Amino acid sequence: MNSDPVILISAIEHFAYCPRQCALIHCDSIWSDNPHTTHGKRAHRRVDSGQHRQERGRQVLRAIPLWSEALGLSGRADAVEIVGENIHPVEYKSGVRHGVTADLQLCAQALCLEEMLNTNISYGFIWYGGPRRRVQIDFTSTLREEVKEIVQQIREQILTAELPEAPNDKRCSQCQFLQYCLPELTSSPNRVNKYLTELVFGCDT
Ligand code: SF4
Known part of the structure; x- marks a missing residue:
């Protein structure tokens, strides 16, 4: 039996932002809200409702559980959109873009969906509430490799329990x-x- 710790998909964004932040949350189980996170939680209510709906020709499924046996990942997609045969994960952020941190999280969701549904997903979307913009994120081979590398680094961080x-x-x-x-x-x-x-x-x- 594989005893490697399962990594939460959200940890990828935390690690990409700051490895120390990731260790505080995922090794030391510390959580603290500030005005940004409180606003984010409020803005997330509709997404968290889990209510699926049809929107302009797309089927939008909300709060979908995700996992990957291959990567040892688990988590949840804010939304998964289905347009014909195509599937796209969608992540909602209440603020503004912070580099590629959310891109990595979204790509990890796509990797999970690909494994769960035995399909290929070439892009997804991030909605940024600050500028009220929906941004398409392409799941390039570079982004996919970066996700796998970060998952490995998080696993090592959890196993060694070292605070960077x-x-x-x-x-x-x-x-x-x-x-x-x-x-x-x-x-x-x-x-x-x-x-x-x-x-x-x-x-x-
Ligand atoms: S060093 Fe500390 S305060 Fe700075 S980003 Fe990382 S966790 Fe946050």
């Missing part, structure tokens, strides 16, 4: 873990002194 160093860069100001992660403090080479002087004794060095 904080990159402490522009990603942090948008991150819901800012107050737990303390990136400025934990990325410092003099982190113990810094902790004692700034947080415990309340003075600058």
